Amino acid sequence: MPANLETTITGLKLNNPTILASGVLGVTKASLKNVINNGAGAVTTKSISLEPRSGHKAPIIITYEAGMLNAVGYSNQGAVKAAEEFANSAEVGAPVIGSVIGQSVDDFIKVISKIKNCGFSAIEVPLSCPHTPGYGTLGGQHTPEMAKKITDAIKKISKLPLWIKVSPNENMIAVAKAAEAGGADAIVAGNSMGPGMIIDIKTAKPILGFGMGGVSGPALRPIAVRCVYDLYKAIKIPIIGCGGITYGRDLIEMMMAGATAVAVGTAVYYRGVSVFKKITEEAEQFLTENNYKDITQIIGLAHG
Amino acid sequence: MDKITQPTIVKITKIINEGLNYKTFVFNYPLEARAGQYLMLWLPGEDLKPFAVAWKTPDKFALAVLKRGDFTAKLFEAHVGDLLGFTGPHGTYYNLTGRKKILLIGGGSGAPSVTFLAQEAGQQNIKVDFVLAAAAKEEIIFESWLTAQGVKVYHRFQDKKYEHAWDLITDLINKNNYDGLFACGPELLLKKIVDLSLEKNIFCQVSLERYIKCGIGVCGKCCVDNSGLCLCQAGPVVNNHLANQISEFGKYHRDGSGQKIYFKQ
Ligand SMILES: Cc1cc2nc3c(=O)[nH]c(=O)nc-3n(C[C@H](O)[C@H](O)[C@H](O)COP(=O)(O)OP(=O)(O)OC[C@H]3O[C@@H](n4cnc5c(N)ncnc54)[C@H](O)[C@@H]3O)c2cc1C
Ligand SMILES: Cc1cc2nc3c(=O)[nH]c(=O)nc-3n(C[C@H](O)[C@H](O)[C@H](O)COP(=O)(O)O)c2cc1C
Ligand code: FES
Numbered sequence: 001m002p003a004n005l006e007t008t009i010t011g012l013k014l015n016n017p018t019i020l021a022s023g024v025l026g027v028t029k030a031s032l033k034n035v036i037n038n039g040a041g042a043v044t045t046k047s048i049s050l051e052p053r054s055g056h057k058a059p060i061i062i063t064y065e066a067g068m069l070n071a072v073g074y075s076n077q078g079a080v081k082a083a084e085e086f087a088n089s090a091e092v093g094a095p096v097i098g099s100v101i102g103q104s105v106d107d108f109i110k111v112i113s114k115i116k117n118c119g120f121s122a123i124e125v126p127l128s129c130p131h132t133p134g135y136g137t138l139g140g141q142h143t144p145e146m147a148k149k150i151t152d153a154i155k156k157i158s159k160l161p162l163w164i165k166v167s168p169n170e171n172m173i174a175v176a177k178a179a180e181a182g183g184a185d186a187i188v189a190g191n192s193m194g195p196g197m198i199i200d201i202k203t204a205k206p207i208l209g210f211g212m213g214g215v216s217g218p219a220l221r222p223i224a225v226r227c228v229y230d231l232y233k234a235i236k237i238p239i240i241g242c243g244g245i246t247y248g249r250d251l252i253e254m255m256m257a258g259a260t261a262v263a264v265g266t267a268v269y270y271r272g273v274s275v276f277k278k279i280t281e282e283a284e285q286f287l288t289e290n291n292y293k294d295i296t297q298i299i300g301l302a303h304g
Numbered sequence: 305m306d307k308i309t310q311p312t313i314v315k316i317t318k319i320i321n322e323g324l325n326y327k328t329f330v331f332n333y334p335l336e337a338r339a340g341q342y343l344m345l346w347l348p349g350e351d352l353k354p355f356a357v358a359w360k361t362p363d364k365f366a367l368a369v370l371k372r373g374d375f376t377a378k379l380f381e382a383h384v385g386d387l388l389g390f391t392g393p394h395g396t397y398y399n400l401t402g403r404k405k406i407l408l409i410g411g412g413s414g415a416p417s418v419t420f421l422a423q424e425a426g427q428q429n430i431k432v433d434f435v436l437a438a439a440a441k442e443e444i445i446f447e448s449w450l451t452a453q454g455v456k457v458y459h460r461f462q463d464k465k466y467e468h469a470w471d472l473i474t475d476l477i478n479k480n481n482y483d484g485l486f487a488c489g490p491e492l493l494l495k496k497i498v499d500l501s502l503e504k505n506i507f508c509q510v511s512l513e514r515y516i517k518c519g520i521g522v523c524g525k526c527c528v529d530n531s532g533l534c535l536c537q538a539g540p541v542v543n544n545h546l547a548n549q550i551s552e553f554g555k556y557h558r559d560g561s562g563q564k565i566y567f568k569q
Contacts, residue, residue, distance in 0.1 A: 028524070028562065031524050031532040053561055054560040059346065061520065063310070063520075068522075075560055076561060077562040085562075200311060200313065202313040203349075205349045209352070269521065269522050
């Protein structure tokens, strides 16, 4: 009998633990559906802001020996158009998580009220983007005070499970604990790290349009695993592990560190959109070969 | 993890003024690319945008650029000797396998992807007719270059009887037994070409312009409805059947923020 891959996170039942990370594909409902058809257990929308944003100038994404740098700059249609785009999200075939961003507490509330009828299964709030002025770490949101304030405010107006996405850089545990105290239902650990920079030496210019950008992919994986490992000891709410997961073994590793589900972004570049199916199959093979009946058996196993 | 996407730096070796608002930039670089594929061209410190390869020789390649907005205006200020970067070639390419007599249609900023195809077809001794679709006579580019490739060039400014490029195109298709239609240009024109090719059962490929920000299938800007396919990789060249399955084809595209922009009928 093949191992059971189902996992439940904040009440959402996923066919398998892989979730499309916010900002990779996911700009349209059709794109989310395509990712689900390629095996994702759930999907996250591109982050939605109050007003439309065209984002940073390109290059917005470059890759190097160890991973990826991105500075997309939160390009998105804005809350009004997003509400039309993602209407009836429940029909795409798996849970859709709406990612919401704002520059102030009020922004978050306004965006959530505009998208409240889309059929999202949960709301994700990144306090942790490292390369967009006004938002995330650059907007001063990655502090315990802001985490508590934002979670408190959102929990007052929304019944959906609330996932707070933290940065692997610093403050992680304090921010996650404050979010937990504010009523967050899960922690996503985490966003890209850095930011980093790559300079083209022939033209002596940073390559990314924004100059610097968040580091993701394989370079981030061991850091993300350690973050999840630390968080598992520090908080009680479930964790979505995210950072560099590319192969089935990486998913297993992240869950052994303490994640209940995982988000996958950069690996779409390395292995195509069918990476969700590939990771799931590889994980299933490992579990079956090692006599695990249920993937939930391995959550936190590395803690002995 | 040996997959690295970073710009390759090249020097502009030649700039050719093709006419009103059109310039060809030539680079000394042995590019491996097929007709229909595009490069993401980097103006260091400015921005990066998609351009089809317009022609190439074993040690040179060219991009032909129509001035439209900020990026292309900045590019027009570049000089011979300036350093630019590119990633790619990205995307799908036209397929000439089995073709004997074809009609190519190129219009506006879409013309360069088909001029390269004319060059490839010429090298394979395929008979090529080429319609240059343009709003004004001054926008006719590459006419003498195409003629030199052995291509028969048509445009509506040669003959008063055609008011629109489409009239000229249907006339040519009705009079000739083309076994392939290949086109890149205004989407409403492409839609008509695809519809006609399906009706007449002629092999047909078109190159579609969607907002391309990364070119590597990650950012999701180029995803089309309803399939969600990324046209930066599954395109830009698609065959008529796939084009017909794209529900937004001939209806709308999206801008850099993802908002829909409807084509004006
Ligand atoms: C696969 C492909 C091949 C292309 N090949 C050529 C070519 O050979 N020669 C040529 O002159 N042009 C080509 N284009 C179009 C070219 O990319 C745009 O004209 C250019 O990006 C305009 O930039 P801008 O800043 O000057 O103008 P803007 O004012 O920014 O835009 C003018 C128009 O160009 C389109 N555009 C802008 N940015 C992009 C983008 N990142 N991706 C797609 N469309 C965009 C928009 O729809 C807009 O309506 C191609 C586009 C694609 C998708
Ligand atoms: C191109 C790109 C765009 C991203 N955009 C967002 C975003 O809009 N919102 C967000 O919360 N995270 C965004 N991220 C971060 C990812 O969701 C993820 O947390 C990070 O990349 C680490 O996971 P990975 O290594 O699997 O990609 C983006 C990452 C990439 C590579
Ligand atoms: S342009 Fe980024 S996914 Fe196609």
